[in-house]
Amino acid sequence: MSQTLSFSKGHGTGNDFVIIPDADGALDLTDDQIAALCDRRFGIGGDGMLRVVRSEAIPEGREAHIAGAEWFMDYRNADGSAAEMCGNGIRVFARYLADNGWASLDEELRIGTRAGVKTVTRSDRGFEVDLGAWVIEDGDVLVRARGLDVPRPGQGIDVGNPHVVVALSSEAELDALDLTHIPFLDPAPPAGANIEFVVPSDPLVQGGVGAIRMRVFERGVGETLSCGTGVAAAALAVRHWAGPAAPDAWIVDVPGGTLGVRMAEGHVLLSGPASLVFHGEVTLA
Template structure:
């Protein structure tokens, strides 16, 4: 017998999610069920699924509960696989909690994730998440993608989940990429990586703010209209390449809109709009 569950559809700059409330951790979704819900032809359609669960009800959330984070974002990619973090997803998650009266952002809302506790606040752009410290990898990764005439070196950036950022020469080269097929990485990271392709705006810096444009291939999903942690990784990579004097504040244009990134005290923060689109019920296969 199938089980019917309520859901909400939400997105952040076009990066969309199925949101399922499971405060007591009673819902055990299989990879196939998640993939079916996220299927754009036979399901609701989404880049991923956000399960809203109390930290204390989830084994991997107990540390978050002990640190005062009542809620845990159980994030799953569209193919059902688990992921450490999602920058757009956690902002949509916070929007959902406030919309449902389950939490208030106030001066800071702490949410548990597989990449640790993240703090959400409000900004002029919407919700802002402190993604925490980042790491620039020392070794380049060679990236092959359909539409690139030759393989390009990419830099690894870890912002709680793994990314490889590749610079392209012009808007036309960015537009001509075929991201219906997964880029190939050499060496291939052990747990895979999201791959971002970026081109600087001209001028790169205006009024003390850097500006870039980006497309992304997300592991376990494919090309998406936006990727929050990918936006942060792209800004960090370009800042790294630009060297001394590069700004700490950036705007990043993605197919789904514009997000803000800023670096403060060794942490990277991401801000941008969110929306809850509709509510419904769905029968689980």
């Protein structure tokens, strides 16, 4: 039996999403159906899906509901797999709620995710999300990627979802990466990880603000134009490598645009734009 769904399409610095409103939690989409929606040739196309559902309507949202978050971001990767968080996605999610009159951004907006409740506010760059505390993992992960002459050490960073950040020596080396192939991690994290490749700007810091350039391979998706939590992880890794004199404010350039990162009181915050580009209906088998 087929079903017709309303949807919207949105993006944050080119990281794009199919948005499905399901306030009462009535939908039970399979991984294959989500993958079909996200298919760029036969579906709507997107790096992932955002299901807009009330926290009280689904078991995963119970703790978020208790914590005062009316809405839960059920984020799925393009292959249908569930993910803990999405830094670009949550800004698009907040934009969708505000534009549809389902929530207000006049003050902090609390949104439930699998990585806990996150707060979103308006900012000079568009929207800012408090990603919470981060963890710098012990030990190196060896990263092999097509286009790198030798394996490189990667720094594990957890910002609610797992990342491995790799420093490269030059813009040319970053541009030469072939991320149509999955990089290999040794040891492989149990739940996988997003992998960020970064090049520091020269100079690294200007006016008290650090600057880097990044490309990313997202688990369950492939290379994307941007990854919000990956941008935060990359800035945190470079700040860690730079030492105690490193700044708390960063600008990160990705293929889809520019995002801001700042660290305050043990939390990392991500800021950037969020756009809704079209709305429609789609019929799923």
